Amino acid sequence: MNSIVIVCDTLRVDHCGPYHHGRPLNQVMSAEQPDWVVPTPNMDRLAKRGTTFDRAWGGSTPCMPARRDIYTGRYEFLERGWGPLEDNDLDLPRQVSGPPNQSLTWQLRQGYPVSYMVTDHFHLWEQGAGNYHMGYTGFEFVRGHEADAWRTDPVEFPCPDDADHKVERHHRNVHLTRKTEEDYFCAQVFTQAADWLDKNRTHKDFYLHIDCFDPHEPWDPPEDILKMFDPRGYDVDGWKSMVPYDKWDNHFTPEQLRHVQARYAAMVVLTDKWLGKLLDKLDELGLWDDTMIIFTSDHGTYNGDHGRIGKLQTHQHDACGHIPFIVAHPQYGQGERRSQLVQLVDIYPTVLGAAGRPCPPERHGVDLLPVLRDSGATTRSYAICGMFGRSVTITDGDWILHQSPVPENKPLYWYGHSIAKFIPYDLGPYENGRRTVDCPSWQTPTWLSDKRSDPNEYANLAEERPDKLVDMQRALVSKLLELDAPEEQLERLGLKKRASVER
Template structure:
């Protein structure tokens, strides 16, 4: 069997509607739109955790966060967790990760230390752009060392605390962290973190063109802060960008210094510019696959680890309670040799844990018993496939489920939230205490209980007792 190559293009903090292919007429994403036109676009794809580390290991292990015991940040991923590179290694795959992986906390370590392999053959780890001495800074140092001072987007506060307490001398130049507006990348355009990820991914593909390979292109964008080369910022006139739709009670909380129109439009300009930069490099990756003669039998899967509030709910970034702007992210699969009738959009519910069993089935590899997702290979063949009844999100202290029309959140203190997405797609109106929704609330409680029982995974027993 001529197994397919696998290219996972993995962005950070990209919400589902930040693609023109998903109905956003403001954003410019021609290469990702091309990917959708040549593949299958999963329009209701949900991640299992609202923040980076738990979501990433859940995705790359095909297991729910509760099974892994990793439901919040800063938990190092154990090296014996069964992940995608380990599952394909016995079947001849050469594996690599370029850019962000985020299996380890990044604020309290020296990034020059040897990173655990996690069964990857090739690692060029850079979990944050330019603020640590890592593979990204080494790449720039080798190319144009005079540009090193322009790379950092700001030192994370946790790293600042760690350096102060531990007496670590930081020799990297840092700007102010996370201004609430768009900013131009101060260095040369071809030396951004996204450029690094794309160039080194191309190099990996070229080096292994005769092999069967798996490569993850781990882009940091469009994660805050909102910094992109000026040429991508210039694609967007902030005055012409739309504002979030707020209920009156929320809109009254805004002011000239708190989520003003100017601030919101500038943030959106930066966010969209970062995505357009990634889109530019996605185009280069797709073109390089074509040039190498690898396009036909390479599965290209584009997705993200979670979304971004982008001013919705008067918030930025991500987190509780995992509304659609956080839990629903893009997922596009292209595989010319293995997809029937490309250009389709699938509106059924799919979870991030479903990707691993799908890739394994496509590659003719047994689906490991540890995996909790369900393969959607039939969908790629355009065979009968309905998707799931609900998607589950788990975090320490709360869980939620998302059905076709509703979202239910339950917290460890007993607090409940219920949203009707048909009337309230942005999830501002909690219906849990409304008497007329009591039956629906009871139904969603049962769904949550049944789903958590279904995903329970006790340790294997060695014999009867």
């Protein structure tokens, strides 16, 4: 069976039609969201053909750590942060397509399926992470998004952001290349993917990976779509395409925040529109009969929730950690929903299962094909996620715990020979397979919420419900032990004594 995995970066679950069901945003998850409805007819169209998972959580965050979860089927954030694939990583494309640097003729003769990536995600090539494309049979890189160091023409161009910020590259690239909506990056990505299907549809059990950077910032959607949410369009004072990762009222008035929210919503609508280009091609080629599609995101973003804008900066509350996850299978679960906990690490064994390839041992992911066949099948009792060196989140879908580290946030080690290049960490020398890390944590208390009554986790019940706090901490200890996480994580999180009891 063929597989297509679609990852749309920074896609909030409450902006996706299969999750908001046509309700205004402020009635879905967070009253701090605007009262408009975000139409995503193509996500709805995909959900009608597939299984929508209501309890999907990312894993490692932000962008590249989440992708390493996908590529390796293992959580990265307990061992290190943002970095490249390392020599001992059994990355997914190579598990599908075999050893790299072989001819396509050799690959097909040996019985390996073809794998291909279409992306505009510059971080895949950026220093410190630039080797995620190497395992594919082939790839297409759509140039110019965000900080892609592409065009250098010495021209005058409109740049709404600080000219010293790296996103200046984006606006220079856009000025020199964008003429119509077809030139927007998500449009190019889905068009290129559809063209690949047109030419490669006869490959048996192929794996197509589509990594679309939108709706990640910079948020500069077409003005006609923006006016669906803010009638002023771009006729506003001092708009910027990027947002600070901070409390929003340190930077915006309520009116300015609403314009930011409008630009994000418009980027979601634009991305959904061009997703339709790919779905149309699947219709045209009749590929639904032998192709599994997984549609998801790496994480969401704060957009007014908890008084914040942008991601990172605090716990992985629902606006960030909860992600859309839809699997359209040719035979199973069409138009159905599932409440089982699923995560990005599950993509790895699921794609290999669909391609008929063996899954290596010691993966953290779960093959979702049995869950698609049988609504009563199990996945995991708890999902876990976090950012390296920060708090660790665990949830059973009803309750959620964000466990903060002790004030000194030590001991902490970075495992692997690669160093931190994108997100800076103060790392010591490489010794015995690891480096010491000096990483101040967020000054945020341990947080416990009941998601059944408080989906966006506004009420911290850690003091009010000490019994449940203990239950969830025990679950976290058990999960860390199950994952064979570095033992110092228990000490760093203030759970070492509890772990000794659990053992």
